[in-house]
Structure formats: C-alpha cells, structure tokens
Amino acid sequence: MDDRELETRLKALNVPPPRPELIEKAFDLSCQDFNTAQKSTKTNRRRRPIAAALGLLGIAAAVSFVVSVSKDASTSKVIQVQEPQTRLLSAKDWRRVIAETQILFPGRLKAVVATESELDIQLHLEQQRISDQIIVVALQAQDGAAVELFSFSGEVVETEIGDSHVRLELMLTASDDVLLTGDNFFWTIRDSKGLDAFAIRAWPLENGA
C-alpha cells in the first residue's frame, strides 16, 4: 500500500453521529457557563481599579524582595558553568533524524531542535544551498531545562529553553572547531564569554557517517 492509498483510506473513515440528547446537554451547559463568565467579567471590571492597585503593590513588594535576594546572591555565589548533563538523542538517533529530514525537506532544512518531549523542525521558506557541515549543540539552563539541536555551519537558529529565548549562529572552523555566537555571548570548546545562564556543549557530526 502506498501513501496515496493510505490517505484515501484515512479520508474514507466514517464518523458516527453524536447522540442528539448529548448535543443539547452540551449546548445548555456551555450557554450556562457563557452567562456565568459574562457576569463574573462584569464584576471583575467593576473591581479592576482596586485589583490593579493591589496588584501593583504586590509587584512592587516582589521586585524589592528579588532585588535584595539577588544582591545577596551576587556577593556570595558565583554561577558555575558546567558541561550539560543531558543527552537527549544519541549520535545514531541524530544521524537517523538528519537523514530522514534531509530526504523529506531537500534544501530547506535549517535546524532540528529536540527537547525532552518533542522535535521542532525549522525550515527555510525556499530551497537553498546548505552547508554539509553538521553541528550538534546541547544547551542546558540553570533550572535543568535542556535542548539539543542540529544545524549546519553558517546557520542562525532560534529556540526557547525554559523561559529564555536563545539565538545562536553556528560555525565550523577549518580546524573542525565549533564556534557559537549569540546576542550576548560566544562559545568555543576552549573559551567562552558572557555565558552565565547556560551550559553549552557542541561538536561536529559527520553527515551520513
């Protein structure tokens, strides 16, 4: 069976009708909830000035607390940047993903980002000439959130890690050293600057090996 036959069979799947009494039950309940939500929205609008004032007071208190805590922390604790501990995909898995995605999106693949729960495939809008030098990067935030990605030398990749947005430019030098630059940092295996928030590990991966 080919893809076309599979799609035909999927489209032909029958959906039995829902029971009319359950449609009516859902209708009544959702209209009830709609009306309740309306009433509470109106009440909230009336209370908004007081709530906003209380909210501002709360935020001010929280900010002053955080500032005082971080002042203490900055004097007593230096953030240690360590090698990332996680390895979300093995080299074998990466090679399999790379091979499949390159076949699936010829000339359009920009990066594949793996988190603990899923793969995010980033594509160029149109086909273009892409470097065959593949780089794998592992990032780990202070809170333990981890991301691994592969992309090609010369690409700029953006991703989220924990609550932070990261923008990375990946380069492979003539001596096969990986060079990563971000908005406020750079990283090589021997040196790094401006890297407080993340631990990074990066290495070249032979394509199709």
Next chain:
Amino acid sequence: MRDTIQESTLVAAACAGDATAFGLLFRKHYQSVYALAYRLQGDVSNAEDVAQMVFLRAAKAIHGFHSNARFETWLYRITVNVVKDQSARARTSRRAIQMYADYKADRAADCGPVEYRLLERRDDIQTALLQLPHKERAAIVLTVCLDMTHIEAAKILSCSEGTVSWRVHRAKKMLHSFLNNKECGDG
C-alpha cells in the same frame, strides 16, 4: 465570503457578551469539533465528552479570543488540547481498540465474506490510527482527514510547519508499519 462575514459578526457579538450569538456559534461548529474529537479518540462517547468540554472552555475564554484568528482554528486548538489533557488517554485508546475488535466480531456473523473484508480494511486503519502517539495522530488527522494545509495545522498544534510535516511523515510510516504487520499476521 458572506459566511465569513456572518461568522465574524457572530464572533464579535459573542465576545461582547451576546449569548444568542454564542449559541449560534455552538450550532455551527459542534459537528466539526465532534468529528475532530472522534477521529482523535475513536470513540463516540469520549468524542461527545470532548466536544462538550471544548465548548465549556470556549464559553469561559471567548472574551480573550483575538478576532484576527479564525474561530474554527481556535476551537480546533482547544479540541486538540482537551484530548491531550485527558489523563485517561492511553486507557481510552486501548478501550476503543477493544470496542472495535468486539464490533468486528459481532459483524462477522452478519456480513458476507466480501462485504466483511471491506469493512475490516476500514476498521484496521481506525485501529492503527488509535495506536499513534497523540502528536502524530493529531497531525495526520488535521492534514489528511480534514484536508488542512500544514501551515493551518501548525497554527492549531502550536508548532512550526516543518514540525507538522515531520509528524505527518512519521505518522504515515507508523501506519504503514502497523498495517503491514496486521496483513502479515492475517496472511
């Protein structure tokens, strides 16, 4: 076009608190929400529950709906999330698969061999669909069963277009594998 205008008027009225407009939106979209839920769940009773939950969530959240998005896309996004959130998802799939097996056994006695074979082929694909992981199942249901573009599906699944294409590719591969194994087993 006229339909779109009417829909945007209804959505605007519902966002402003018009209960009649919300009721009309319910009537208009219930079937499509239910159909998506059924394809993701494979079970009438669960799909009815999901559809109800979707409209309950919509009733509470419609004030925050942005009029630049399509209302149907918004409902579909809630549907996919409700299905995903159901803690009994794995159990549901197993139950649905068992229900199909029982249903097929009952029908075997009622049908002729050729007719039964055709029905069985259709059921096999429903069973295979239920064995897919949620993300892959949602991607293939939206793009193949509901004929959406990968860009539209990406909006519903809150991921990139490339990720949808990847999930559809994976889903097809898994479905082929399930169905081939089934045929080998039957053979």
